[in-house]
Amino acid sequence: MCHMKARLDKILETKLKRGREILYLSRKDIEQLGVSITDVIEWIEELFRIKKECELPPKIGIHTRPDSFIHAMPAWVPPLKAAGLKWIAGYLNNRKRFGLPYLTGVLILNDPESGAPYAIMDCTWPTEMRTAAVSAISAKYLARKDSKVLGIIGLGVQARRHAEAISKVLKIEKIKGYDISKKAAEFFKSWVEKVTGTEVELVDSPEKAVVDCDIVVTAIPITDKPQHVVKPEWIKAGMTLLPIDFDAAMGAEIAAKVDKFYTDDLEQYAYYWEHTPYFEGYPPPDKAVGEVAEVVRGEKPGRESNDEIIMANNLGLAIEDMAVGIRLFYVAIEKGIGKKLPLL
């Protein structure tokens, strides 16, 4: 993709001073770009087709408080000429303590020619959009085509976007949601009904957000001690399970019930499985069926029967952030949005 290099070089030669200036995009700037969840789903599906060409080391992190992390997520996506780093924090109780979201951070894009950074942006918007897009693509390829009822546990930022994204790929007729916070649940309902036009039923137990659902998303905080709020007896034939909170909500007994276990990156899954307390009792990496991207490329089967229970436990990849980040940068340059800042 020669034109990607030419496109970036041209901007770094005419719109920004290469290595000497950066474009800064706040969340507000990004929200003004006019990019939709449908755009992001398309970008991520395209990324999955070229995933094998990417450089993607496992995340490393520091932990300044209990139930917290600050992760460094570097990646290089050669066909898009997208290189950079997401530096993202997840802090429990941020909302209560500081009025801040659980996840905060920045996404930095680096020029693949000089290595110098050329853009720094808020990473909350790209993170919520790309994570929901990955789940939507997982649902598109792994869920029963007649899936109608979506259940979600943990009705925060991610849940809202998941309801929106999954509704774009399947004909969802009802969404059931459960949260320990009534305020979060009510905000979820009003936001999702407005954005998707689909009825949201708020339920008073995690069980009710799982039984009778075709697709179940869990999006609760990842804590040092997992809560495992979903019980294996609630999982029925034909369900598609899309936890985005590692094993926080769904423990090993659930993983043991699934017929096919996918993830977004087997190498990262192996890293977590081998070196961290996460995924205790989950299938060892060599027993996992494969990556969602392999299904997208037609290299691995997706759903082969309406009875299969399938889990896609997507960990979140820096290549997704870079693929979204560079597109946001291009749109911002085109529309003249953002602030140029001197670096050197």
Ligand SMILES: NC(=O)c1ccc[n+]([C@@H]2O[C@H](COP(=O)([O-])OP(=O)(O)OC[C@H]3O[C@@H](n4cnc5c(N)ncnc54)[C@H](O)[C@@H]3O)[C@@H](O)[C@H]2O)c1
């Ligand atoms: N896999 C990925 O790519 C990826 C990307 C982004 C976020 N995440 C994860 O998604 C999760 C949600 O992130 P977010 O930004 O939406 O956070 P958030 O704080 O906005 O939402 C979490 C919600 O879970 C609720 N909750 C907490 N404990 C609960 C319980 N026991 N039962 C039901 N609800 C409960 C909270 O009240 C809150 O409303 C986090 O674990 C985060 O790390 C994963």
